[in-house]
Structures are given as structure tokens and as C-alpha cells.
Amino acid sequence: MKSLSLALLLVLRAAILDADEKSGNAPVISEIRAVLRAQQEAWNRGDIDSFMNGYARADTTVFVSGDEVMRGWQTVRDRYLKKYSDRAKMVTLTFSDLEIEQLGPDSAVALGRWALKRANDSPHGRFTLILRKTPDGWRIVHDHTSAAVPQP
8 A cells, every 4th residue: 555655645746846847847847956955965065055045135134933034134034143152052953844936937835844853852844935046146135934833
């Protein structure tokens, strides 16, 4: 039964990828996946500045988490530097379950899951990103990230 479920999942995933390729969205989706992969790799090196390259360097960049709204690339960077002030707080980041949809020639939305693996805990949650095509490539202009409630 498990192998049948896996086979069905693989067929469904292939059909979705094929639909993206036929719609002409494959290059955009690949470019956005590359931005998120570069962010994940930068995080896992402990390099917040390179991680921040995935965001638009603009005063209009928005980051929402919990009940807090932050505006501006520098404000978002400062938040990350404060919250993740040392390598032990960062450790390993994984993005998964990515769903990317191009909304127009210069805009896209991405939905996904994030997870941190640390010595004492494993926070995780979901994110929704709005990305814009800029002269520097695809960049996050709006990030709404939520954390799952820790299990007791």
C-alpha cells in the first residue's frame, strides 16, 4: 500500500511539473526555487547577509510574523540579526513543500514549509512569499511567516 501511495504521489507530481512546463512557467519557477535554495544555503552557512539577498532591498519590503509587521529591507535584516544572533540559534534550515505560481510577467507567489533543526528544539512553520522580478532577479517583496505551536 505504501509503495502504491508513493507511486501515485510521483505521478501526480510529474503531472504538475509537466503542466508548469507546458504553461511556460518552468523557467520562472526554477529561478524562484534557485533564490530560495540560495537563501537556505546561506542560512546554513550562518550568513544572514547572503540570506537577505533573497529580499528586495527596498523600504517597501514587508515581513509579517505573529502579530508584528516590519517594513523595509534593513528592518527585516536587523530582526534576523537580533533573533538569530549566533550560529546555535540558526543551525540548519530546510524549506520544503514548495508551491510556486507565477501571477504575471513580474510577480509570483510561493507557499512552503520551513524547519530549523537545533540542539534543543526544532521550530517549524509555513510561509507565503510574494516575489517580484527586479533588475537583480526575482526578489521577495512580502514575507508572511508563521511558526507552528510547539508540542509539549
